[in-house]
Amino acid sequence: MANKITINWDxxxxxxxxxxxxxxxxxxxxxxxxxxYNYVPPEAIPLLKKKLNVKESxxxxxxxFYKTISLEPRGKHIIHVCTGTACHILGAVKIMDAxxxxxxxxxxxxTEDGLFSLEGVRCIGCCASGPVITVDKEIHGGLDRSKAxxxxxxxxxxxxxxxxxxx
Amino acid sequence: MIKLNSIESLQKFRDxxxxxxxxxxxxxxxxxxxxxxxxxxxxxxxxxxxxxxxxQGLQEQFEVxxxxxxxxxxxxxxxxxxxxxxxxxxLKKEHMAEIVEKTLKTGELVKARLFKVESTQKKVSxxxxxxxxxxxxxIVLGNNGVIEPTSIDDYIAVGGYTALEKALSKMTxxxxxxxxxKSKLRGRGGGGFPTGVKWKTCARFDGPRYIICNxxxxxxxxxxxxxxxxxxPHSVVEGMIIGALAIGSSQGYVYVRHEYPLAVKNLSxxxxxxxDYGILGKHILGSRIDFDITISRGGGAFVCGESTALMASLxxxxxxxxxxxxxxxxxxxxxxxxxxxxxETWANVPIIINNGADxxxxxxxxxxxxxxxxSLVGKVINTGLVEVPMGTxxxxxxxxxxxxxxxxxxxxxxxxxxxxxxxxxEAHLDLxxxxxxxxxxxxxxxxxxxxxxxxxxxxxEVARYFVEFLQxxxxxxxxxxxxxxxxxxxxxxxxxxxxxxxxxIELLEELGAMIEKFSLCGLGTSxxxxxxxxxxxxxxxxxxxxKDKKCPSGVCKPLFHYEIDKDTCTGCxxxxxxxxxxxxxxxxxxxxxLNQEKCIKCGICYDNCKFNAIFIK
Ligand SMILES: Cc1cc2nc3c(=O)[nH]c(=O)nc-3n(C[C@H](O)[C@H](O)[C@H](O)COP(=O)(O)O)c2cc1C
Ligand code: FES
Numbered sequence: 001m002a003n004k005i006t007i008n009w010d011x012x013x014x015x016x017x018x019x020x021x022x023x024x025x026x027x028x029x030x031x032x033x034x035x036x037y038n039y040v041p042p043e044a045i046p047l048l049k050k051k052l053n054v055k056e057s058x059x060x061x062x063x064x065f066y067k068t069i070s071l072e073p074r075g076k077h078i079i080h081v082c083t084g085t086a087c088h089i090l091g092a093v094k095i096m097d098a099x100x101x102x103x104x105x106x107x108x109x110x111t112e113d114g115l116f117s118l119e120g121v122r123c124i125g126c127c128a129s130g131p132v133i134t135v136d137k138e139i140h141g142g143l144d145r146s147k148a149x150x151x152x153x154x155x156x157x158x159x160x161x162x163x164x165x166x167x
Numbered sequence: 168m169i170k171l172n173s174i175e176s177l178q179k180f181r182d183x184x185x186x187x188x189x190x191x192x193x194x195x196x197x198x199x200x201x202x203x204x205x206x207x208x209x210x211x212x213x214x215x216x217x218x219x220x221x222x223q224g225l226q227e228q229f230e231v232x233x234x235x236x237x238x239x240x241x242x243x244x245x246x247x248x249x250x251x252x253x254x255x256x257x258l259k260k261e262h263m264a265e266i267v268e269k270t271l272k273t274g275e276l277v278k279a280r281l282f283k284v285e286s287t288q289k290k291v292s293x294x295x296x297x298x299x300x301x302x303x304x305x306i307v308l309g310n311n312g313v314i315e316p317t318s319i320d321d322y323i324a325v326g327g328y329t330a331l332e333k334a335l336s337k338m339t340x341x342x343x344x345x346x347x348x349k350s351k352l353r354g355r356g357g358g359g360f361p362t363g364v365k366w367k368t369c370a371r372f373d374g375p376r377y378i379i380c381n382x383x384x385x386x387x388x389x390x391x392x393x394x395x396x397x398x399x400p401h402s403v404v405e406g407m408i409i410g411a412l413a414i415g416s417s418q419g420y421v422y423v424r425h426e427y428p429l430a431v432k433n434l435s436x437x438x439x440x441x442x443d444y445g446i447l448g449k450h451i452l453g454s455r456i457d458f459d460i461t462i463s464r465g466g467g468a469f470v471c472g473e474s475t476a477l478m479a480s481l482x483x484x485x486x487x488x489x490x491x492x493x494x495x496x497x498x499x500x501x502x503x504x505x506x507x508x509x510x511e512t513w514a515n516v517p518i519i520i521n522n523g524a525d526x527x528x529x530x531x532x533x534x535x536x537x538x539x540x541x542s543l544v545g546k547v548i549n550t551g552l553v554e555v556p557m558g559t560x561x562x563x564x565x566x567x568x569x570x571x572x573x574x575x576x577x578x579x580x581x582x583x584x585x586x587x588x589x590x591x592x593e594a595h596l597d598l599x600x601x602x603x604x605x606x607x608x609x610x611x612x613x614x615x616x617x618x619x620x621x622x623x624x625x626x627x628e629v630a631r632y633f634v635e636f637l638q639x640x641x642x643x644x645x646x647x648x649x650x651x652x653x654x655x656x657x658x659x660x661x662x663x664x665x666x667x668x669x670x671x672i673e674l675l676e677e678l679g680a681m682i683e684k685f686s687l688c689g690l691g692t693s694x695x696x697x698x699x700x701x702x703x704x705x706x707x708x709x710x711x712x713x714k715d716k717k718c719p720s721g722v723c724k725p726l727f728h729y730e731i732d733k734d735t736c737t738g739c740x741x742x743x744x745x746x747x748x749x750x751x752x753x754x755x756x757x758x759x760x761l762n763q764e765k766c767i768k769c770g771i772c773y774d775n776c777k778f779n780a781i782f783i784k
Contacts, residue, residue, distance in 0.1 A: 066466025084387030
């Protein structure tokens, strides 16, 4: 599964303070935490509860209601395949199928090595260039099966190189 | 830092910008940096262009602007050179040296980068000669191509915030309310509710009143709100300030999708700049009016586009809608009277105030005034954002502006209104698009998504797709929507997998009628639309799936297979090379053979065959 993380409590405090500890901003606070770790570590929930002065149940209900929040660790790279209507008509299913096959996971899952999570997203507003995916924040449009797999290869290779450099 | 503390100081400031710019006499080069073009690599093109300009000593003569979306996203990155309007598309950084050397230095055109009109196969050099643009009326999107969204000065220079000046100096709140009512502006977010009525009702209730801009843009396949926020965020800010003056509000919110990072960035910057200049915040332009705007990012829930759900989400709760016995104009956000409008609606406000309601009413149809932006996508040649007067026919939009269906395929239907909308067949293509006409044929305007479908789109599968989407996005509070949609999805999935039964169509109709009538919010009441409209116009496709166990469009995998037509196949080997599963074999110049056992029906051979030798059976 995905790598274990160490939480930087100062950063989470900063985020909460940036939003003036206002409970109305709970969702955005969790989104910013997600920007740090690709998910909201459940260990952070007691702190949110205390700082925002809200019930734990509210935190869980917000975290599970919205798609952009995950309480489970996700991969190093997150592949979002757009499943919006425009992309669907242009063959998004084929792109999703290609990734499922190649990564050997279902939609919503993370690879064994923790490198990739595969998720669907309902439109990212680049409908004219469909089918579209994003990997992390990078947008790739005009895809077909082989182009989609090439992109995956690129990320695989760059992270292998990363490993080598570090090791 | 500049602080504009009166209307006069804003006017003086505008004059000084424009006169400096005229004196410098720089020619404008506009390079699209919207998300669409950005994905194709605008930033590399920009760097190279700047480098070439300075290498060739032209940097003093040209001003390069990274603008918002020009709308013609498919052809990106796009460059327009003013004042002539020379239009280059599909640019790469390698093209820059030649463009600078020829076009910018001597005016000579670079033929290879000119746009080719599909219908005439002729190359044209000017933006205005391109059918995609010259049939549009871009009053909301128009400035996207000429201003840098990150520059408030650019917006001011093209007449930005003049509507605010007028509203502050020459109009009472009642005048503004009357003008908006008279313009007959209707909400662009889906419902088409008269904006003037909404504002007037809200203004009647006491308490701290709130203004909200709905930028949740949930319709998957529509992105006009994104383009406005990315390309011209000040137009929305200005609209909201005018709304605040009219209604009497000191706090506004923009609820924007988390999936739109560039829109969030440009809008945040716009708000910050407006605050610095004294256009937002305390004592707007030295007046007694206070108004400020806060951004809130949504969390990727379709239902949060619905007004009451959106307000719950703004309050930091899960976005669950409530029944509207009491309207949000009376009790909305924090229980206060709240005016919620869509991005495009807000962007229309300054235009109306500037030009007057009479002028605005001269555009459009009897009951739908002004223009509407459509996102023309799917199986159409020129995809992108299209702004046309209300009442423009579907045929004009899809065939004249959009250039028709690619690869000589046959048009089947156009889906409008997103997941709450319907599919319109060829027989209704001459329909003038406005709020009323679309609902007459069983669809809706919605937020302006327009998805073109061709012979290879299966209408049953499309209906299944939408119901799956809505079922997934249903908040689950009310029974008809939660359970009803699940049942519809089960039936549709069954039909698509080849297990459809006699009576399924009637059952779908019955379920649809029930969900429509008894759901809690707009998500449920409109959810059966995609199913009912496809049954209405494409019943034969449902029957083919159920009775003949065939998917004539070649989408539902268990219900079709590909075959190679021996007489047409030239034996070019292309399909055999491209097949990822080695299911096609054959030798050069002889008809190929497709092994059905190995075929996974990915359609790569079908899409790539140049001779139409592969067919669906
Ligand atoms: C399920 C559902 C989703 C909606 N999504 C949006 C949306 O994404 N954007 C939007 O502007 N309006 C959306 N609406 C319509 C809003 O409820 C509301 O009518 C609109 O924002 C009002 O602004 P307008 O009068 O300017 O159109 C949605 C409605 C429903 C029922
Ligand atoms: S439908 Fe895929 S980006 Fe809009």
